Amino acid sequence: MGTTGSFRAGLAARLCVGILAVLAVSAGAVIVAGAAPALNVQVDGSRAKAVHRIDPYGHVNPFPDEDPVDGKPLKPAKIDPNAKPVMPVSMKNTCGQCHDYDKIRAGWHFNAANPGATAGRPGEPWILYDGKTGTQAPLSYRKWTGTFRPEQFGVSRWRRTMWFGGHSTGGGVSEPDVAHDEDLAIHSRWTASGALDINCLGCHSADPKHDQSVWAMQVSQQNFLGAAAAAADLITIHGAVAKADEAFDPFAARDDYNPGPTVSYNPGRIDAAGKMFFNVGKPSSDRCYYCHSDRYVGPDVPEQAAHADEDVHLAAGMECIDCHRNEIGHKISRGVQGEGHETLTCRGCHLGVEGEGAAGLPGRLGAPRPKHAGLPPVHMKKLSCTACHSGPWPGKQAYRVQTSRSHRMGAKGVYRGEDSPPYIAAPVFRRQDNGVIAPHKMLWPSYWGRLRKGQVVPIGPKEVVAMAEYELETAGKVADKLDEAGRPVKGLNEQQIIATLKKIASVDRKALADAKADAKATGDPEVAIESKGEPVYISGGWLHSLDAADVLTSREHDAAKPYGWALAHGVRPAGRALGSSSSRGCRDCHSADAPFCFGEAIAEGPAVIGTPTTVRMHELQGLNGAYLKSLALSFEGRVMFKVYGFVAAGVVAVVLIVYGFFGLAGLLRRNRPAA
Amino acid sequence: MYQVISTVAVLSTVVAILIHFVVAGRKGPDLAGDTDVMRRMGLWARLVHLGIGFGFLGAAVTGFQAAMVEEALTGIWLLVHFVFGATFMGALAAAALTWADGHRFEKHDAEWFAAGGWIRPEAGVPAGRFDLMDKLFFWTAMVAGLSAVLPILLSMLPIFGPEGIAVLEHVHAYAGLALLLAVLWHMYRAMVVKSGALSVLVTGMVGVRWARAHHAIWVKRVRRDRIDVG
Numbered sequence: 001m002g003t004t005g006s007f008r009a010g011l012a013a014r015l016c017v018g019i020l021a022v023l024a025v026s027a028g029a030v031i032v033a034g035a036a037p038a039l040n041v042q043v044d045g046s047r048a049k050a051v052h053r054i055d056p057y058g059h060v061n062p063f064p065d066e067d068p069v070d071g072k073p074l075k076p077a078k079i080d081p082n083a084k085p086v087m088p089v090s091m092k093n094t095c096g097q098c099h100d101y102d103k104i105r106a107g108w109h110f111n112a113a114n115p116g117a118t119a120g121r122p123g124e125p126w127i128l129y130d131g132k133t134g135t136q137a138p139l140s141y142r143k144w145t146g147t148f149r150p151e152q153f154g155v156s157r158w159r160r161t162m163w164f165g166g167h168s169t170g171g172g173v174s175e176p177d178v179a180h181d182e183d184l185a186i187h188s189r190w191t192a193s194g195a196l197d198i199n200c201l202g203c204h205s206a207d208p209k210h211d212q213s214v215w216a217m218q219v220s221q222q223n224f225l226g227a228a229a230a231a232a233d234l235i236t237i238h239g240a241v242a243k244a245d246e247a248f249d250p251f252a253a254r255d256d257y258n259p260g261p262t263v264s265y266n267p268g269r270i271d272a273a274g275k276m277f278f279n280v281g282k283p284s285s286d287r288c289y290y291c292h293s294d295r296y297v298g299p300d301v302p303e304q305a306a307h308a309d310e311d312v313h314l315a316a317g318m319e320c321i322d323c324h325r326n327e328i329g330h331k332i333s334r335g336v337q338g339e340g341h342e343t344l345t346c347r348g349c350h351l352g353v354e355g356e357g358a359a360g361l362p363g364r365l366g367a368p369r370p371k372h373a374g375l376p377p378v379h380m381k382k383l384s385c386t387a388c389h390s391g392p393w394p395g396k397q398a399y400r401v402q403t404s405r406s407h408r409m410g411a412k413g414v415y416r417g418e419d420s421p422p423y424i425a426a427p428v429f430r431r432q433d434n435g436v437i438a439p440h441k442m443l444w445p446s447y448w449g450r451l452r453k454g455q456v457v458p459i460g461p462k463e464v465v466a467m468a469e470y471e472l473e474t475a476g477k478v479a480d481k482l483d484e485a486g487r488p489v490k491g492l493n494e495q496q497i498i499a500t501l502k503k504i505a506s507v508d509r510k511a512l513a514d515a516k517a518d519a520k521a522t523g524d525p526e527v528a529i530e531s532k533g534e535p536v537y538i539s540g541g542w543l544h545s546l547d548a549a550d551v552l553t554s555r556e557h558d559a560a561k562p563y564g565w566a567l568a569h570g571v572r573p574a575g576r577a578l579g580s581s582s583s584r585g586c587r588d589c590h591s592a593d594a595p596f597c598f599g600e601a602i603a604e605g606p607a608v609i610g611t612p613t614t615v616r617m618h619e620l621q622g623l624n625g626a627y628l629k630s631l632a633l634s635f636e637g638r639v640m641f642k643v644y645g646f647v648a649a650g651v652v653a654v655v656l657i658v659y660g661f662f663g664l665a666g667l668l669r670r671n672r673p674a675a
Numbered sequence: 676m677y678q679v680i681s682t683v684a685v686l687s688t689v690v691a692i693l694i695h696f697v698v699a700g701r702k703g704p705d706l707a708g709d710t711d712v713m714r715r716m717g718l719w720a721r722l723v724h725l726g727i728g729f730g731f732l733g734a735a736v737t738g739f740q741a742a743m744v745e746e747a748l749t750g751i752w753l754l755v756h757f758v759f760g761a762t763f764m765g766a767l768a769a770a771a772l773t774w775a776d777g778h779r780f781e782k783h784d785a786e787w788f789a790a791g792g793w794i795r796p797e798a799g800v801p802a803g804r805f806d807l808m809d810k811l812f813f814w815t816a817m818v819a820g821l822s823a824v825l826p827i828l829l830s831m832l833p834i835f836g837p838e839g840i841a842v843l844e845h846v847h848a849y850a851g852l853a854l855l856l857a858v859l860w861h862m863y864r865a866m867v868v869k870s871g872a873l874s875v876l877v878t879g880m881v882g883v884r885w886a887r888a889h890h891a892i893w894v895k896r897v898r899r900d901r902i903d904v905g
Contacts (some may be wrong), residue, residue: 377841378747585833603745627751634754640830641761645828648768652821655771656814663780 025530033363041445042660049206052278055079057094058087058269059225061251062176063191081270084253086263088235089228089276092197100328101198107330110198112141113157119143121336121432126164127406127443128153129422132472134492134539134606135420136446137458138563141173143167146445146563153447154460158188161196161224164467166216170228171198189222192248192260193241198226203288205280209233210406212290216411225250226263231453232361234269234276238262277568288320291411295404295442296426297418298330309568310591322365323349335568337432346385363476384438386568387596388578389438393425397602398425401441423604429596430564430620437621440564444613448504449559451545453534456559464500467507471499493608494552501546504535541603541613559569564601572627593645677845678743688856689694692863699794699868709882711899723769724876729861730763735855742848755892760827767820778806778813783892801891811900819857 052409057076064074074092092101101546123136125147139155140147150160157173165174174196176188196219201213211231218227229235238263270276304608309315311322321346326332333341340352343360350370352362362369372380392399406416419568427439448464449456458497465472472492476499508531515529537544543557574580578588578596589596592627596617603613618625634641716724739755741748748756784807787793792800793808805813826843829835835843866873870891875881886894 107690210799216877367718370836372836374831374835376747376830377747377837379842381747382749421842442892627754630751630754642828644761645764645824648764649821649825650829651768651773652817652824655775655823656817659775659779666780 002064004318004619041610044373049281052280053271054094054097054278055274055278057091057097059093059194059197059251060088061359064196076642078274079265079270079276080274081265085250085252086265088229088237090197090225090261091228094278095200095278097341100199103169103173103196103328104330107326108332109169109330110335114171117142120334120339122146122563123334124403124405124441124565125443125563126150126160126351127422128155128163128461131421131606132447133448133461133464134497134537135442135448135464136462136606138443144563144565148458152460154462155666157603158190159513160170162219162222164405165196165219165224166411166669167408167411169199169202170196175226190243191248192244193222194225194250196224196227199229199231201278201280201638202282202290203230204280205232205287207232207279208336210287212287213410216408217413224342226261230262232278235263237266238264243459261553264457266487273643282319283321285314288324289404291404293409294319294401294426295409296392296399296401298400300395300397301399301444302395309572312573323526328673346389350385375579382435382437384432384566386435386566386571387429387438389574390569390571391567393576394427394429394439394578394599396593396595397600398428398442400424400604402425403441421606423606425601425604426567428564428601428620429599429617429654430608431622432566438566441567442562442564444539444562444605446536446605446607447538448500449536449538450504450508450533451536451543451618452531456536456538456543456557458573459504468500468503470497471503491605492539492609497544497607497609498546498550498552501535501544501552502536502550505546508532537607539607540607540609541615542610544609552609560613562601580631586638587632587635590632592632596621597632598625677852678745679759680745680849681739682711684852684856685859688859692860695794696863696867709816709884710882712880713883713886713894714879715875715881718879721876721879723766725772726762730761730766731858732760732764733759733856735851738848738851739835739855741811742851760824763820764824767817767824771817774805774813775817780807780810784810786838802889802893803896804890804893806890808860812857812864815857815860816854819850819854823847823854828895855868 009106047375056079058079060074060076076090077087079089095101095491103348106117107113108120117144122144123142125140125144128135128139128150130280135153138147139153139160141149149155155334156164157176161168161174168174170288176190176195187216199215201207201210202215210452212231213369214233215227215231218224218230218237218244222242223240225231226237230237241250241261244260247258250260252258254260254262254511299508301550317327323335324332327346331340333339333344335341335345336343342348343356348356348360349364350362355358398674399645401451402416402420404410405420407420408426409416422443422658424441426441427443429437430440430442431437448459449460512529512531518531534545538557538560541556541560541562542554543560544552544554547553548662575612579586580588584591592598599617599619600614601617603615618628687745701859734756737752743818752896781803783801785804788798788801788807790800792802792806828842830840855890869885
């Protein structure tokens with residue numbers, strides 16, 4: 001073997017040891033990395049509010065100029081108030097250090113556009129309103145029958161964020177995705193604005209200085225990155241991305257080549273250790289109210305609604321989150337039966353849920369158990385709790401209602417009169433898909449479209465303006481009709497609609513001819529080129545179109561049907577429920593003039609053509625009006641019927657008792673021993 | 676549950692009727708063509724019987740069609756049920772006042788039963804104006820009728836909640852079932868066992884031979900006292 005062999009054997013051994021050592025260290029690193037603590041674990045169960053004095057982190061560029069060298073996602077940097085540029089604190093990356101952002105974003109407020117998200121019971125849509133084109137359309141990313149996908153009206157994810165973001169939570173479609181073609185559209189300015197991440201403080205801020213109207217204002221100015229922090233009074237934003245060039249880079253230093261808004265931290269917000277105090281806690285009802293308020297307007301609204309009596313639960317000291325709870329996944333309980341969280345529905349708290357053990361016992365949170373004395377059980381099956389207990393006391397006509405999200409309530413600088421559109425009617429008592437009658441808010445859509453093969457394909461407002469702006473602005477006069485109060489009725493008139501329909505038809509014919517000519521010139525077959533369809537205008541519950549003589553005609557169509565979503569608040573006290581003994585009792589609903597059955601809802605819209613559709617409540621409930629009137633008639637004589645019945649029953653009972661005694665006496669006589 | 680119980684009960688009653696018919700019902704005396712007649716039911720009694728029969732029939736048809744599918748009675752059928760039910764209620768009270776005295780149990784009822792009057796109609800066992808089976812039907816109808824009517828009246832008062840009213844509706848349904856079974860038996864006896872009784876509902880008269888065959892004691896009393904049934 002000799003010296004050379006010994007040396008080689010030693011070298012081999014050292015190599016083996018070295019390789020094993022490297023492997024061991026690598027394995028250890030993997031083990032250590034895999035053992036990183038899980039996010040958002042409230043391990044100790046303490047109900048005391050956790051004090052959030054934590055490191056603030058900034059945003060990460062969703063559209064970096066270069067891909068990361070190591071292929072890993074960019075990590076957010078800790079906020080340095082002296083850096084250039086000063087970056088606004090990111091809720092996603094700050095809160096996300098401990099709370100699993102990916103789990104949170106799957107929650108109800110954020111998951112509308114997620115492909116696998118459950119649609120759930122139809123809820124309030126985003127309402128696209130454009131007065132110029134007379135458009136009033138319910139939009140939603142969820143598959144709610146009667147709503148439209150935003151892109152059907154040319155509302156991209158960018159435009160949706162811009163137009164509706166002020167009353168949104170951020171997140172969802174407001175977080176651009178390079179894989180999504182819409183986000184790369186030329187009008188989208190994500191590269192300048194950055195993403196509008198979920199604003200955790202929008203709900204979770206306990207700071208009385210938190211102002212969501214600042215959020216709305218900053219969103220309108222495209223200051224997406226700083227909107228959340230500005231609303232929380234953490235920073236001040238100087239300038240607006242909306243005024244900056246499209247090439248503006250919010251992640252690069254500001255100079256002559258990159259002019260744009262700047263950010264400064266308000267005094268005292270970052271302490272000497274570089275930490276920031278976030279005043280967070282359980283969301284108070286005020287946080288919810290910003291997006292979830294409504295008010296009923298009009299001369300016939302009952303006093304309680306006009307002066308906004310609070311929901312009886314809130315007046316009793318409860319908060320929204322006492323019923324509308326969630327875990328980290330933010331699947332907030334909506335109080336709807338069949339969507340989980342059964343113990344947090346009306347029935348769950350007040351009546352209990354079988355099979356849920358102790359959690360299913362009635363009386364949760366001190367909920368009184370209702371007797372519903374004299375109420376036949378069929379009402380509990382055919383009516384929702386809200387039918388009798390919620391919303392304003394129904395009148396002869398459904399009232400006009402304004403909502404936070406539709407009418408930008410709470411946002412400063414927005415004019416909002418009692419007649420401001422969009423036009424939503426409530427309460428409208430209709431039958432839901434599950435067969436239960438419940439009160440709804442209801443909107444009749446108004447929009448331009450093309451009727452093809454029986455279906456109406458919407459035309460977005462921008463496209464309508466591009467085709468027929470002149471006609472919309474100049475045709476005919478603005479309607480000089482007056483309403484009952486003597487005010488001018490605003491809206492598209494018949495001449496404008498006729499002129500616009502004609503213009504759309506003309507544009508379509510030209511486009512079709514051009515397409516066919518192009519196809520012929522290039523040798524492509526023309527057979528695939530078809531007309532887009534007949535131009536129509538949907539409004540007021542009708543489909544309007546031009547006949548052969550260019551006369552405007554109206555007919556019914558499924559596309560003109562209203563969209564409704566159930567209302568649950570404000571809950572009235574028990575003594576003010578429909579049918580409660582303190583009112584007219586059963587005759588609140590079972591009378592010939594009962595609003596519940598015979599009230600009307602008018603299909604209001606942004607156009608003034610002919611007579612809008614008026615629908616009666618019982619038609620929406622699938623009930624026959626003649627039968628309801630007959631039933632109501634029977635209640636007129638109900639007291640007499642009870643008297644008559646008890647007298648008759650009393651006679652029979654007396655006869656039974658008397659002759660029973662006779663029979664007993666006879667038996668006793670027979671069995672008496674002979675004297 | 677109600678569907679099963681009511682189906683079994685009705686079928687059992689029908690089977691019992693068929694067995695009785697086979698064993699005894701066909702052996703009744705042939706009383707056709709009797710020209711000597713006497714009054715059995717006056718106008719008032721016939722009207723009461725018409726009211727109670729009409730009311731019960733209408734209420735039974737409308738009520739059972741909902742009960743058998745275990746759905747609440749709603750819609751136009753509810754209104755119809757109420758009309759028939761109201762008729763039945765009033766007629767039941769009138770029937771109680773009209774016939775209670777005549778349906779008192781007497782000594783000859785036990786003798787009629789012991790002599791097999793209930794199973795051997797051809798034997799001509801003497802009975803009063805109403806035989807034992809008639810009397811049993813009457814008091815059963817009174818109890819079941821009251822049990823059907825009273826829960827509904829109580830449900831119209833603000834006393835019971837939905838759960839309590841559901842119990843009352845169950846009592847109403849089962850009482851109605853009991854009444855139906857009793858009525859089936861009553862109709863069988865009237866139309867088959869004592870054939871000839873149906874015409875009395877129209878004319879109020881029965882043949883004397885028929886009366887002697889089925890209600891001999893009553894015939895003696897009427898002839899003795901020259902009572903006008905009225």
